[in-house]
Amino acid sequence: MADLTSNFCGISSPNPFWLASAPPTDKEYNVRRAFEAGWGGVVWKTLGSEGPPIVNVNGPRYGAIWGADRRLLGLNNIELITDRSLEINLEEMARIKRDFPDRALIASVMVPCEEQHWKDIVPRIAETGVDGFELNFGCPHGMSERGMGSAVGQVPEYIEMVTRWCKESTDLPIIVKLTPNITNIIYPATAAKDGGADAVSLINTISSIVSVDLDDMAPNPTIDGKGTAGGYCGPAVKPIALNMVAQIARTAETQGLPISGIGGVTTWRDAAEFLALGAGNVQVCTAAMTYGFGIIKEMTAGLSGWMDEKGYSSVDAIVGRAVPNVTDWQYLNLNYTAKARIDQDSCISCGRCYAACEDTSHQAIAMSDDRVFTVKDDECVACNLCVNVCPVDNCITMEQISAGELDERTGQPVAAEYGNWTQHPNNPMSKAAE
Amino acid sequence: MASSGQVEQLESGRVSKEQLDTNFSDLHPEFDAHEAAVAADRCYFCYDAPCVTACPTSIDIPLFIRQISTDMPLASAKTIFDQNILGGMCARVCPTETLCEEACVREAAEGKPVEIGRLQRYATDVSMRADHHPYTRAANTGKRIAVVGAGPAGLAAAHRLAMLGNDVDIFDAGAKPGGLNEFGIAAYKATDNFAQEEVEWLLQIGGIELHSGKALGKDFTLTDLGSSHDATFIGIGLESVRNLSLDNENLSNVENAVDFISRLRQSSDFSKVSVGSNVVVIGGGMTAIDAAVQSKLLGAEEVTLVYRGSQTKMPASQYEQEIAKSKGVRFIFNAKPISIKGSVAIEHIEFEQAMPKPAANKNFVLETDHILKAIGQLLTEDSQYLEIEGSKIKVNSLLETSLENVWAGGDCVSAGDDLTVTAVAQGRDAAENIHSKLMGEG
Numbered sequence: 001m002a003d004l005t006s007n008f009c010g011i012s013s014p015n016p017f018w019l020a021s022a023p024p025t026d027k028e029y030n031v032r033r034a035f036e037a038g039w040g041g042v043v044w045k046t047l048g049s050e051g052p053p054i055v056n057v058n059g060p061r062y063g064a065i066w067g068a069d070r071r072l073l074g075l076n077n078i079e080l081i082t083d084r085s086l087e088i089n090l091e092e093m094a095r096i097k098r099d100f101p102d103r104a105l106i107a108s109v110m111v112p113c114e115e116q117h118w119k120d121i122v123p124r125i126a127e128t129g130v131d132g133f134e135l136n137f138g139c140p141h142g143m144s145e146r147g148m149g150s151a152v153g154q155v156p157e158y159i160e161m162v163t164r165w166c167k168e169s170t171d172l173p174i175i176v177k178l179t180p181n182i183t184n185i186i187y188p189a190t191a192a193k194d195g196g197a198d199a200v201s202l203i204n205t206i207s208s209i210v211s212v213d214l215d216d217m218a219p220n221p222t223i224d225g226k227g228t229a230g231g232y233c234g235p236a237v238k239p240i241a242l243n244m245v246a247q248i249a250r251t252a253e254t255q256g257l258p259i260s261g262i263g264g265v266t267t268w269r270d271a272a273e274f275l276a277l278g279a280g281n282v283q284v285c286t287a288a289m290t291y292g293f294g295i296i297k298e299m300t301a302g303l304s305g306w307m308d309e310k311g312y313s314s315v316d317a318i319v320g321r322a323v324p325n326v327t328d329w330q331y332l333n334l335n336y337t338a339k340a341r342i343d344q345d346s347c348i349s350c351g352r353c354y355a356a357c358e359d360t361s362h363q364a365i366a367m368s369d370d371r372v373f374t375v376k377d378d379e380c381v382a383c384n385l386c387v388n389v390c391p392v393d394n395c396i397t398m399e400q401i402s403a404g405e406l407d408e409r410t411g412q413p414v415a416a417e418y419g420n421w422t423q424h425p426n427n428p429m430s431k432a433a434e
Numbered sequence: 435m436a437s438s439g440q441v442e443q444l445e446s447g448r449v450s451k452e453q454l455d456t457n458f459s460d461l462h463p464e465f466d467a468h469e470a471a472v473a474a475d476r477c478y479f480c481y482d483a484p485c486v487t488a489c490p491t492s493i494d495i496p497l498f499i500r501q502i503s504t505d506m507p508l509a510s511a512k513t514i515f516d517q518n519i520l521g522g523m524c525a526r527v528c529p530t531e532t533l534c535e536e537a538c539v540r541e542a543a544e545g546k547p548v549e550i551g552r553l554q555r556y557a558t559d560v561s562m563r564a565d566h567h568p569y570t571r572a573a574n575t576g577k578r579i580a581v582v583g584a585g586p587a588g589l590a591a592a593h594r595l596a597m598l599g600n601d602v603d604i605f606d607a608g609a610k611p612g613g614l615n616e617f618g619i620a621a622y623k624a625t626d627n628f629a630q631e632e633v634e635w636l637l638q639i640g641g642i643e644l645h646s647g648k649a650l651g652k653d654f655t656l657t658d659l660g661s662s663h664d665a666t667f668i669g670i671g672l673e674s675v676r677n678l679s680l681d682n683e684n685l686s687n688v689e690n691a692v693d694f695i696s697r698l699r700q701s702s703d704f705s706k707v708s709v710g711s712n713v714v715v716i717g718g719g720m721t722a723i724d725a726a727v728q729s730k731l732l733g734a735e736e737v738t739l740v741y742r743g744s745q746t747k748m749p750a751s752q753y754e755q756e757i758a759k760s761k762g763v764r765f766i767f768n769a770k771p772i773s774i775k776g777s778v779a780i781e782h783i784e785f786e787q788a789m790p791k792p793a794a795n796k797n798f799v800l801e802t803d804h805i806l807k808a809i810g811q812l813l814t815e816d817s818q819y820l821e822i823e824g825s826k827i828k829v830n831s832l833l834e835t836s837l838e839n840v841w842a843g844g845d846c847v848s849a850g851d852d853l854t855v856t857a858v859a860q861g862r863d864a865a866e867n868i869h870s871k872l873m874g875e876g
Contacts, residue, residue: 068472068475069471069472069475070468348539348540348542348543349480349484349539349542350480350481350539351480351481351482351483352479352480354481355481367481367482371482371484391478391543392543
């Protein structure tokens, strides 16, 4: 059995699955249930300053998009940070840490961007016995209007400054949670690193309007006829999160900075993909909010089973394994040539590949009178659209054309050597001639 | 006999009213909106979709299903009605398992087609419940057309003709319109008086005058219509029932299956519909199945369906046979009736069972108190005017008969195949052809 034990920037947990700071981690009752179900760690719902608690709306705070059979694909929310008093939260956190000493307990924090606020609250929270802090520089709604959350996360200088204040306030690990609502994730990640962060976590939610009520002519969720932008999360955001995680993992300035991967992790496979792209662990929220805490059993068993199958003995053995294979477009091998192949035995003759290729791509699929679909090698550019629209698994595949064989589309034999855009004769900046 | 709701010496009320309600409830209850969305999502929106090719009325099935997916059932229903104005009834009675759903690529892929029939029913039911008739008439052409028969073919023809701006008179021999939709289909396939509601909905187009109780050859002739109308469409179906040609066929309790189904359909209280305790149905088509299943549902203890051919040759689909079996109907194949015994009422019927050669055929006897004949129907039209082909009215590819300005469609024509949906297609197409010809385009 593979060892799922995780050590993330010095914080240990029995598995790399943490619950992200969000409604599921708002109070002792939920967190206790989560740990009993088997979650490795919890990032407690974001704590704010002492004083009158935050208030939330009293109408709907979530909106969603659905796939077939109302499968939830994307969720958006306008909930703010904890709306319970700091004192109660701290008491509960201390009890939880006492009862579940082997689990990771992280405090998410968001206070105004003034030094004293951070320096007051961080040591006070540390007294609960938490294992570390996550600085919430991510939430794109509500708190950002008050100069917190993503309002900080969008200004690298602020990130660096606040991170430094926190590092000066505690010896515990500081994780900086990044917002994706920026142009280039490397700037905030670098700022966190420069401020002394032990790790970054990403992505926080994406600023979004999830849908429009066409009767009321207002965004959803609608509060008394009005709506506002919320934070988008769930399976739909995973591709955006994966890309940002990979960028941090492979960019020189940020390479080596531990990453807690967040964004649409729904199954063990999603988690494995984040780990492969450089995340040291993952945080889950929407999947738990959709299906409850029981999914952790699928996630741990799935990851462990897959690791056994592949011969990976520890989580660290997976982390970053796919990073060397993430590259820039300009370095892709332009001499690599493939053609679509349709397996006639599994083809059900729906014709979707034909419609897609004929109407929107390269007119590279032929259709016979009796609905047999075949690839025209002299037109096929191997774009993969037919594979993606085919409803049958593995019915259409991309087959590599070996070096030396004729590419019927170009009329040229496939070159054996690697050749990319930087070397290509059509590139005015080509270095090949130099 | 058919009108009384009773056959002499047979009992009614063999099962409780509550049980009858259960037995005769909808075969396939309507989808609710969520079920429809889930079922619709299974459609692949195939290119040049095989289901459309398989539909005799060529409904754009992927389009109407996509319109259900996007929560536009009224638009979806219009896509259906554009091709098949009786799309509501066809959704209930079409043997989809041998038409669109057989052609569905998911049938090939996983043996589980998209439930096209039930999706069609969802869209058309939502539309008809909203009392939404999505058609208006074109400018009046000044033409008046006679339609003989208010069954599926006649109704489809009348609607299309009226929509194109013509005035239409429908002459129908029955007391109520609908033809086989009203009189000839199993009750559990068209519950809640659907056939009459559909006719009323269809007539909302306007310009159609319905004359019930008017039979061709009795109340008027084709010559009469030739002088009173600009064109005539004949959709009279097959009125007569084929006989077994056996002695004692006139004994009490030997009944035509279509009459049995009709008295059931016309009854408002199934506990008053009589049936034997030991029923023998002779035939192998949909009428035989509908009669056999409903005999069982009314409480007959034994129901045996005897077909002269093999199981594979049986015209009723495998799916329909399965329904009958699940209701407890026993099947005997390769046997033909040779004699009926009895004095006042029947007592038993003897069959000759074909055996694989070289074994000799052997005879067997079934005790019975109720024989239902379903060995086919015949045209009753007086053939003195019309050319006949294979016992049906001969038509060309434009559905024109041998008579000038007389078109025909549905079960009564040589091109028909005894399917409601084919009758609708022919009624619609004949209407288009009539209109083109009258407008000088044909």
